Amino acid sequence: MAVDMRLPTVRKQVADSLLSATAGKHLVVPGDVITSDTGFMRGHGTYMDEDKLTASVAGEVERVNKLICVKPLKTRFNGEVGDVVVGRITEVQQKRWKVETNSRLDSVLLLSSVNLPGGELRRRSAEDELTMRHYLQEGDLISAEVQSVFSDGALSLHTRSLKYGKLGQGVLVQVSPSLVKRQKTHFHNLPCGASVILGNNGFVWLYPTPGQQDEEAGGYYTSMEPVPLADREVISRLRNCLLALAAHKVLLYDTSLLYCYESSLPHQIKDILKPEVMEEIVMETRQRLMDQEG
């Protein structure tokens, strides 16, 4: 049996000429004084140190009129109302589920903010409270939308639309939330034969494109039909493409994923994660994205 073996190599250095391209950005590290002018407002990632506005995280300074924020390169998910998230149920409590969404506190999904089977106008009885585990139990994956943000930063989710609900068969990929590009829609049916939910929280769900949805099920019906091999291959390829893009810090959205998928086609699925192949594919993707932008 052939075995692929690799030796450690020297890490590639980014050329100094390229690094100078970031000169226009205002990059700061913790403890850097941004301004000692008192006319500015203190935003996220900053604190006041003896009347001097000081950065508390490493990142780029963003200024909106009088408000100064520092946006870190990588952080946990900071949810905003309307964000699409993919999460995992960690706990079933009274009238609520706790959902792990890569946020700094577990999110809450209230029984009153889900669509139960039987349609919109169904009353939630005490019986529903007892059978909550029947709908969603610990370990289940769901897609949901952020309904509101509590004062301590915890998120309240809802699944009151047919597109949200329990996730069935598919693959979950975790990337940094800052790599997911904000777009009008985060649900995509890709032309290559699979669908993807790009959660704002960095959880990406890849699944076979569903057929006709059964309205009555209210998003709690999960198909246990075996997925054909062809679909599984497409999903595996997309997963490796996602990991390749994330490793090279390319923003994730439908176009970048599709371009990466297309440029990976000459290679075998398992080869995509080899560093040299990964670099080639990502380079081609970047080039195509730049050409498209013009």
Next chain:
Amino acid sequence: MAGLELLSDQGYRLDGRKPSELRKVQARMGVFAQADGSAYIEQGNTKALAVVYGPHEVRGSRSKTLHDRAVINCQYSMATFSTAERKRRPHGDRKSSEMSLHLKQTFEAAILTQLYPRSQIDIYVKILQSDGGNYSACVNAATLAVIDAGVPMRDYVCACSAGFVEDTPLADLCHTEESGGGTSLALALLPRGGQIALLQMDARLHQDHLDALMEAAMTACRSLSNVLDGVVRQHLQEVSLLTRE
């Protein structure tokens, strides 16, 4: 003194350094993809790895939850192969628990914990190779990992050890100097404000010498902070170059 001569007549130390000279520092941020933040540091032959998870919901016993700030959870461990004699237990012995507690105190002083009520921040540090100054290598690695995780801090925390031999303060002790029987002191500093996050000294020292020793350690911490600063800025530039739109 019997045995080794820690400072030669010419004023050089065992490994050829001058009294105030530091060992070579090399560091990298973002070494793991799974953790929220991670870093690796080499200070001479001492090598440490730090990972940060969080802030996240408090796991384990709920009673630990604080309603006004985040809980900081530190775990220090040494790889079994890190010392000359193989270790039995990588963590959990008395020395490691004490070190974990010191790390916790250090980072509670630096991280803006009040921004994350009811959360928990985990810092795990592992010594891969031990050649003196374990505490300082751990603090420096953990600082880089915390910055990588995007957790807000007042300032860098830099730590350095210092010893006192023949009326001369020595900065950044190596293993032979640490075990040579002299006094050694570990100091963690927030360099910009000059606040001391932790100060620890186990052996006896004449009061008159304390100021000189602390001054030496603080100077060493400041030069270390410049090195760390360079590493963070380099990392920042590289990543922001790749993610630009």
